[in-house]
Amino acid sequence: MRKNDNFRKIEKLTEVRYELLKLFPWTGSLSFEITQRLQAWFCSPENQKRPVIINLWGPSGVGKTSFIKELVREINLSNLLVECSARKSGSITDFLSKLKTLSTINDQVNGIFIIDDIQYLFQEKPIQVFEIPSSNSPIWQLLSEGKMEMDPLEYELHRVKEVYMDFINWFNDGIKIEKGLVSTECIDFYEERDIPLNMNTGAIKRSDLINTQPPQFIFSKREAKILYESKLHDFTTYTDFISHIRTMDEGQIKLFLDEMLRRSISPVHVDFSQSVFFVIGTLDEAYSKSHESLGLSPEQFFQEAMQVDSRKIKKLLLPHLSLNQLSHLGAHHLIFPCLSADAYFQFIKNHLHLTSQKFKEETGILLTFEENIQEKIFNDGVIPALGLRPLIHTMDHLIGDFLPSLHMAAGMHHSIEQITVRRKENGYECFMEKPNRNPFKFFFPLPSSK
Numbered sequence: 001m002r003k004n005d006n007f008r009k010i011e012k013l014t015e016v017r018y019e020l021l022k023l024f025p026w027t028g029s030l031s032f033e034i035t036q037r038l039q040a041w042f043c044s045p046e047n048q049k050r051p052v053i054i055n056l057w058g059p060s061g062v063g064k065t066s067f068i069k070e071l072v073r074e075i076n077l078s079n080l081l082v083e084c085s086a087r088k089s090g091s092i093t094d095f096l097s098k099l100k101t102l103s104t105i106n107d108q109v110n111g112i113f114i115i116d117d118i119q120y121l122f123q124e125k126p127i128q129v130f131e132i133p134s135s136n137s138p139i140w141q142l143l144s145e146g147k148m149e150m151d152p153l154e155y156e157l158h159r160v161k162e163v164y165m166d167f168i169n170w171f172n173d174g175i176k177i178e179k180g181l182v183s184t185e186c187i188d189f190y191e192e193r194d195i196p197l198n199m200n201t202g203a204i205k206r207s208d209l210i211n212t213q214p215p216q217f218i219f220s221k222r223e224a225k226i227l228y229e230s231k232l233h234d235f236t237t238y239t240d241f242i243s244h245i246r247t248m249d250e251g252q253i254k255l256f257l258d259e260m261l262r263r264s265i266s267p268v269h270v271d272f273s274q275s276v277f278f279v280i281g282t283l284d285e286a287y288s289k290s291h292e293s294l295g296l297s298p299e300q301f302f303q304e305a306m307q308v309d310s311r312k313i314k315k316l317l318l319p320h321l322s323l324n325q326l327s328h329l330g331a332h333h334l335i336f337p338c339l340s341a342d343a344y345f346q347f348i349k350n351h352l353h354l355t356s357q358k359f360k361e362e363t364g365i366l367l368t369f370e371e372n373i374q375e376k377i378f379n380d381g382v383i384p385a386l387g388l389r390p391l392i393h394t395m396d397h398l399i400g401d402f403l404p405s406l407h408m409a410a411g412m413h414h415s416i417e418q419i420t421v422r423r424k425e426n427g428y429e430c431f432m433e434k435p436n437r438n439p440f441k442f443f444f445p446l447p448s449s450k
Contacts, residue, residue, distance in 0.1 A: 006043045013039060016074040024067055026343035030336065034071065037332055038276065042075065045110050045274040051146040052276040055329055057313050058336030059305060060282050061387020065116055067336070068278050072112055083114035086121045096139075099148065099270065110274045115139075118281040144328040146273030157264050160230050163223045164257050177250040180242075181216040193220075218245070218253060232263040279329060283316050287385070298341040301384035305338040344382050344391065348374050351395055359403070363410050366418040373398075376423045398446070402428060405444050 013035045020031035034054060041052045058064050065083075072081050084095035095115075142148050176183035184190065184197050195215040219227065227233075228241045233256075235241040248256065286308045287301075296304075310333035317326055339347065352369045359367040381394025409430070410416055418433040427445040 009043045010039065012075060013042060016071065019074055020067065020071060023070060024063055025346055026337055026339045027063075027067065028337060030067075030334065031071075033334055041274075041276055048146075048274045051143070051272055051274070053143055053279065053330040053332060054276070055279045055281070055313075055333045056336055057281055057283060057286070057308075057333060059287050059301075059338045059385070059387055061389040062336055062338050063388060064280050064336045065114065068114060068280065077112060080110065080112045081114070082111055083116060085116040086119075087117040099142075099272075108274060109270060109272050111272070112276045112278070113272075114278045114280060116280045118279050119283055140325060140328050142272055143277060143279075143330075146271065146275065148270050148272065149267045159226045160232065160260060160264050163219070163226055164261050166223070167218070167253070167257060171250060171254055175218075175250055177218055177248070177253060180218055180246040180248055180253075181214075182218055227257075227260065230260065230264065232260040283313060285316050286312055296384055298339065298344055298382055298384045302338055302340045308335055310335065338384065338387070341378075341382075344378060345374060347388065347391065348377050348395070352399070355399060355403070359406075363407065365410055365416050367406075368418065368420050370420065370422045373421060373423045402444060402446055406430065409442055 017031040017035050021027065024031075037052060037054055041048055056064050056068070069081070072078055082095070082098050084098075099109075170186075170189060173186075173188065175186050175189060182189050187197070189195075190197055193215055217224075224242060224245075225238075228235070228238050233241060235244060245253065245256070287305060313333050313335070314326065317329075321329075352374065356367040356369070359365065377391070377394055377398055380398065381391035383390045406419065406421075409432070410419065413432060413434075415434045416432050417435060420431040420433075420439075422429045422431070424443070427443055430442045430444060431439045432442065433439045
């Protein structure tokens, strides 16, 4: 049975490789390399002794993060994904907070984590959790051993203390408890909680105690939930937790809460050894031409980028990291390829194809773009040192801003079967074809993107 399950998972990874290659055709064998490194974890995460760490380096804007997110989506594990960007202020602190939250759900965390823009952690004033040269900060522990020692969540600690202090006040007032239920001798307790003194405590069933939590029970439903969800005890179910309290008197409950409070101020040990970490970064030093000139042709920049390999990346990391820290990042340093001129044109063609497809679905009209549209987008939008971002903005401007006008024109003229768009110097010339009629054209002015 397990063999069949693993076989299906390996088949799934094979499908994902080809799907990623269709979406990111310039990445070549990268999808194969990454899925190979994920295969053992994907099939049997419980057998992992250390987390899988995959470092992904490449020029800015070439699709590194999008590639990993798409990979996670394709293997249907987006629910396990947690990400942060070192570029954003407070993101690392927020990331650690999320890890703490995960630790309250399960001591053994099986997750997929993206640490993006890691190069921002190598600046003159690194963020403290990544402080250099210390290798004892939480993130380095996490990447090294897959384990973290974290302070308890302050919010949870505050709530547990609140319940504890409320009980201690009653305890100091001499409260009497038998099998988790407060004696009717404790009139103040009954009055404060508006409990009738003539309630028959002996008639309370165990199932009632667990499901409805009768008023005589020492803890309100809210208090019991706070204590149980704190995980500062050894019980795996709420039923067992309540049943245990149901055996106690006031002294035993105090000792039980004392132990919970002691645990609450102890560090939390969380195991991430069954997780995957994608460490994504851009080292500008590796792509020196991106600083020297933004005017390089795609092929010139592509040839420069082809010279970057994992050994060069490690060499560039050494001035920023100790050998010990570099070893924490593991051996998997993969290079995300930049785009050649052909790859940029293919990206533009795919975008126009998807635009035409969507237009056909919405209007029933076949929309085609002549080649000079592709050339205009390429010339205006491709800045190799900046990756795909300028190109995407250019397509949004040259195509996205124009589509509403095209929709309006199509709505005004019925029976249109096909629209062909040609780029003119200062706008678009659109040829609209109807059955048994000569094409007629419209001109749509559009400001240049430059």
